[in-house]
Amino acid sequence: MVKKSNFLISVLILLLFVYVLYRYDVFSQISNMLRDLSYKDIAFSLFIYVFVYIFRALRLKLYIDEIPLSEMASVIGIHTFFNNIMPFRSGETSFPLILKKLYGIEITRSSVILFGARIFDLVSLSVLFLLSLFYVSFSDKRLIFFPILAVLLIVILLFVIYKFLCFFKERIPFFEKLIVASAVLFRADKLLLMFLFSICIWILKFTAFMFILNAAHLGLGFFKTIFVSTFAEFTTILPIHSVGGFGTFEAGMVGGFSLIGMSAKKALPYAVYFHTLILCMSGFTALSGWIYLSLRRKT
Template sequence: MLVGLWFSVDSLVSWRATLSIWREVSLLGLAFAFLLFFCSHLLRALRIQIYVFKTKTELGGEQASFLAVAKFSAMHQFSNNLLPMRLGELAFPLLARRYFGGSWQERFSQLFWLRVLDAVFVGAVLILLAGMLIVERLDFNALAVLLLLLAALLSVLWCFGLRFGSKLLDRWGWFKVSYIKHLYSTIRHYAPENIGVLARLMLCTLLAWVCKLSALAIVVQLLSQLSITSALFATLAAEISSLLPVHGVAGAGSFEAAFVGGSILTQAWDVQLVAIAVNVHLFVFFSTLIITMALLPFNIRRSSMEAVDV
């Protein structure tokens, strides 16, 4: 896919023309976009600290420093951006066990629930944007209110599902297969049930995605004349492609294809969309690289602490 992307860009718009767009970009606007992107990384790190590395702080125990968790999160995100077929997700349990301890079941289960939160919010934003596209109106105030109401509804459904999920699966006969019952029990055991923790996780997830999508939408508008609606659809489609298990090295090709596909939902096809997609992807990759390199000097000392159930 990487080779295909290289030749596609070279034949459609040329690499020289693609990269020359950066000469006209406002440095102040680019810095603001990077700041939002960095904030999204910090919010993801905070989410991990709240849920994965939550320790007995209330009882006087020690807690992993935020810088340590931020470095861990950045290395995980960079691995995801670099490796194909979602192999970067393996960095989460590997690094977590190396530096903070815990079992494989615990770390994989925690990663599963974090990805569920991501999928829920991305899906919700996609549905809301699609609905507003249908009525031909993008109202950001209405979008903000709907997202908050949706977060409250999801919190209730989450708690309901954790409380009655096993009974429903048992009634439907799924637990007749011992493997499914064991897998469900393991994942269920590490689910964030505490309503306070769940509320903070959902808030961090919401803000992280808002910061990231806003950053990418700003970059799109710095690079082109696309409307904010087209920019949001394009960036959201590209991010959804990065969550899927099928993509190449560094997401090359799949990110650009999804970006172009999302943008043509609201406007006509233009060959310049390919150049914009490539440049947005470069912004994501190098921003993540810069953040990771900046956090690498901070040491993560392996702690004897154990994450507690929430």
């Protein structure tokens, strides 16, 4: 019953979104935009986007080294596509399931490693978004509240984590030894590499995003691209949205555009174009990965 109601809500969101696009004549604006696209920039963004998957594969191979790099990148391509089209990050389940089916890797092991990678993604995204907040606030003093709030939230979060660790340290025997054992298990050098790979992944991803917007002759620059697209990235964790995230993704991106002074009416066509192209690129890499894995399985 819950799944059925979620599906109906997703369909309603999609229908409402299509109506909004029709109401504000977005389709004709996108059509005009496509005629004037810089396909050189799009090709360059796709080239960079492929390297995002390679670095993601390198990051996961720190703990799953029995899978060749090319095959790991192909698995990640398929997994990312499912994440892009399924709500509430439910596409994450595709990664451990594929590894279990093709390589016999235990679901628990791959799930823990993927969860660790997601933590590093969150940290890396937060660092880059905080830098973009300071950059944007320097160019528009009205937004100075956002970096101050972000720093305050980070301080509060660190304080809560500290208190949380102290609580368990005082009440659970051998808690400190457990922390030390965990550090030995994961190894500091691998954790550092995980963080460096994560930073590289997001820098490459936002660079690809910047070239996608440049192709439509919207030169925001690197840090403004981070600022705008991060709002859209956050919508992917919503429990309810339409197929492929159409509607909610655009709403997040339009919100980011509005904070840097662009009207919603002007921003909406760019958000739809951006989202559609990202899904197409994700679908292309997923299909390429699936074909490659199919050929590898046959041999």
